[in-house]
Amino acid sequence: MEVRPPLWVTLAKYISLLAAMFVVLFPIYSIFVGAFKTKEEYYQSGLGLPQDWFNFDNFSRVYEVGKLGLGFKNILIILVITLIGNIILGTMVAYALGRFDFKLKKLIMGMYLMATFIPMVTTQVATFTVVKELGLYNNLGAPILIYLGADVLQITIYLQFIRNIPKDLDESAMVEGASLFKIYRSIIFPLLTPATATLLILKTISVYNDFYTPYLYMPSQDLRVVSTALYAFIGPNAAQFNVISAGILIIFIPTVIVFLFMQRYIFSGVTSGAVK
């Protein structure tokens, strides 16, 4: 027997939800309609709909002048290498630390635990010198190696996960004579797939969004990523709201599409990523 809440309670719920949805959608709506307007139209028509939904001038303008194509290319290279590296190195560390006992284990575990305490923003003054000494300044390698070396989210997630994979699996494979590498590759790695999915999503969002690292280490025009390209574009074009709106919209699209298709994984991913 289900007791229905009184009507006014349900009504109040929906009103608050609609109000929140309005707050969320209003800024997005305003740049969405703005992106299709001409300059004069933008300043005259306020929040109205654009006259011509097929006016793509702003999009092509920001894409070319703002070098967004280059930005997407660079961030894609960084993303692919970072994600592959994170998965391979993360699962390897988890296998070594999660399945074996050895002298330095406590030290290395402690090292990764400590690293979660050190926020990346604070140490950049000194990381800067390391990057320069390694000759990585103005090099795509700088953000990639920083994402691989300074962010330890993958280690915590994989270590958490590997504990739930029964050790019997390893042992019976050993009885059959499988090598340890084979156990890693054909048992542990595939069974870590759910953690890998979580990781892919969280890392993609954080790398795609990162402004600070590329801004600091790759000021060269040829190495702009999406975030620094947009930042550089607004400098001299601050008044061109319609063109800027188009740029924002282009940049929004990839993650929105990923989100809409992978909602469920994202929801469970952020939950496990945050609480662990």
Place this chain on the structure above:
Amino acid sequence: MFNLSYKTQRILILFGFLLIPVLLSLTFTYIPAASLLYFSFTDWTGLGWEMNWVGLDNYKEIFSRPEIFGVFKNNAYYFVGGLIQTAISLYFAVILTNRLKGRNFFRVMLFLPYVLHSVAVVIMFRNVYHAEYGSLNIFLDAVGLNSWQQEWLGNPSLVNISLAFISMWKFMGLNMVIFIGAMQSIPSDLYEAAKIDGANSWQSFRFITLPSINGVVQLMLIMSLAGSLEAFDTPYIMMKGANDTSTFVIQTVEMAFKFQKAGLASAMAVVLLIMVCILIGIQKLIFKEEK
């Protein structure tokens, strides 16, 4: 690896699997942290390698120049924003955990800002907040609330609130989804039992929901406190720290890369690092006790 004994394999695996990750972690986390500490005791400019040991001078400077520590008042806006955001997200999490038509649709909608690109979001809000052509003032005009129109970024007493709002806008949905995740793991028979005992929905929230997700709420609060201490992107991209919107991290970055006072900047970074570590330490302690 053919016909190697498991003992040899073990050594190979441990060495091969850990060497590169450990080297990476040393290079990009521990060497920077250690050199940061060293630089903080010097008068290093950040250019070249010349530096003199100055002892605690940089730390003394931080605590004796009120404008350096004073920017934390701007960080406070982000913290208050974080508190409000936690409360709002808790409210929506409760609503959207219970049975409700369109529940999933609303979850997706409210979470949407979190997946949007962060720099693009800040710049989007520049268009929203613009005093003359910004959509917010146009909207207020359209609904007859002209008197509410403001210079959202120009008015010094409003600008930090406008900036803090952007973070709330972006992260409310994330907090909400994390709370929903925590609430879904509360066994539903607890609520049924409470209902039989005559508890109303506020009482079930107060005595069942809240105690069950206590740990997550604390985690979110500490995280938003740590996040507010590290606030950088939003005020930097929007204002470059102008109009009294500078935060501690903006100041550190400018001290190092603009004013060439890398020694002082390192000391500031160490101070921030210690503050954040204390916070996270407290959180880990609380969290551990409850588990």
